[in-house]
Amino acid sequence: MDLQISGKKAIMAGGSAGMGRATAERLAEAGVELYISARRQERLEKAAREIADKYGVRVTPVVADSSTEEGRQALFAACPDPDILAITIKPPSPNGDFLQIPAENWRDSVETALIGPIEIMRHYIPVMKKKGWGRIVNIATFSAKNPMAWRLMSGPARSALVNYTACVSREIAQYGVIINNILPGIFATEGMEESWEIYVEAFGLEKNRDIARKHFIDNNPIPAGFMGDADDMAPMAALLCSPLARFIVGQNIVIDGGQHRSLF
Numbered sequence: 001m002d003l004q005i006s007g008k009k010a011i012m013a014g015g016s017a018g019m020g021r022a023t024a025e026r027l028a029e030a031g032v033e034l035y036i037s038a039r040r041q042e043r044l045e046k047a048a049r050e051i052a053d054k055y056g057v058r059v060t061p062v063v064a065d066s067s068t069e070e071g072r073q074a075l076f077a078a079c080p081d082p083d084i085l086a087i088t089i090k091p092p093s094p095n096g097d098f099l100q101i102p103a104e105n106w107r108d109s110v111e112t113a114l115i116g117p118i119e120i121m122r123h124y125i126p127v128m129k130k131k132g133w134g135r136i137v138n139i140a141t142f143s144a145k146n147p148m149a150w151r152l153m154s155g156p157a158r159s160a161l162v163n164y165t166a167c168v169s170r171e172i173a174q175y176g177v178i179i180n181n182i183l184p185g186i187f188a189t190e191g192m193e194e195s196w197e198i199y200v201e202a203f204g205l206e207k208n209r210d211i212a213r214k215h216f217i218d219n220n221p222i223p224a225g226f227m228g229d230a231d232d233m234a235p236m237a238a239l240l241c242s243p244l245a246r247f248i249v250g251q252n253i254v255i256d257g258g259q260h261r262s263l264f
């Protein structure tokens with residue numbers, strides 16, 4: 001399928017690993033010029049080189065923490081006029097006892113998973129409106145819709161993000177600028193790999209990767225029978241970044257192997 005986005009310019013904020021990188025690759029494959037950002041420079045630059053070499057498109061790495069004003073300004077300066085904006089931000093780690101979550105963790109969660117994406121969208125929406133075309137995709141989490149007691153640092157802030165985009169998307173669709181969100185379930189990504197020790201700690205388990213994995217899978221059964229691979233989500237993200245998505249407005253697409261049981 002031709003996504004009809006060859007020659008367009010995209011930002012993938014959070015594009016050096018996991019689902020962000022997989023999305024960047026699908027956009028590159030479709031002929032899009034990319035700006036990918038992340039906090040860690042070495043992995044980011046390696047990803048940019050690899051994607052550029054593989055797909056023959058220009059990929060500019062931008063070291064920037066999307067949860068800080070300084071990081072966002074670096075992104076805005078590097079790419080002032082994207083046609084496509086995809087955002088993912090890693091929220092704070094899994095939590096243990098909800099009674100033990102201090103206020104500062106909530107502030108951090110809101111700053112990272114809500115205010116960061118909102119501020120980036122707020123900056124670029126007028127740019128896209130002026131062009132008369134734009135696509136925005138947030139890669140958030142299915143715990144925005146399916147509350148999980150150990151993901152309180154991710155779900156509630158993302159539920160608020162979904163609320164925000166539900167409103168804003170309906171304000172700007174008339175200008176050809178469209179926002180949708182993807183709500184991923186459990187994916188075997190670099191980020192998931194990095195957080196297993198925190199998971200073990202949160203549940204008071206023995207510090208052993210296999211025990212953590214078994215506990216995780218036993219407590220989070222996935223009807224599809226496996227954890228997602230980043231590229232189980234990326235084609236949908238790329239589709240939402242294309243003209244083909246012109247009638248899909250303000251939606252939240254759950255991609256979770258059937259884990260979340262709901263009709264809509």
Ligand SMILES: NC(=O)c1ccc[n+]([C@@H]2O[C@H](COP(=O)([O-])OP(=O)(O)OC[C@H]3O[C@@H](n4cnc5c(N)ncnc54)[C@H](OP(=O)(O)O)[C@@H]3O)[C@@H](O)[C@H]2O)c1
Nearest residue numbers: 014016017018019038039040065066090141186187189191
């Ligand atoms: N994996 C899962 O099972 C799962 C489940 C539900 C929801 N999600 C959500 O899906 C999204 C992607 O997860 P993932 O597993 O693909 O993560 P990942 O493998 O850790 O990749 C995240 C990417 O974003 C970058 N990033 C993280 N925080 C950033 C920030 N503040 N500013 C700029 N770049 C940032 C990371 O690079 P740096 O670390 O170098 O910045 C990396 O490139 C996250 O929002 C996560 O909450 C994941």
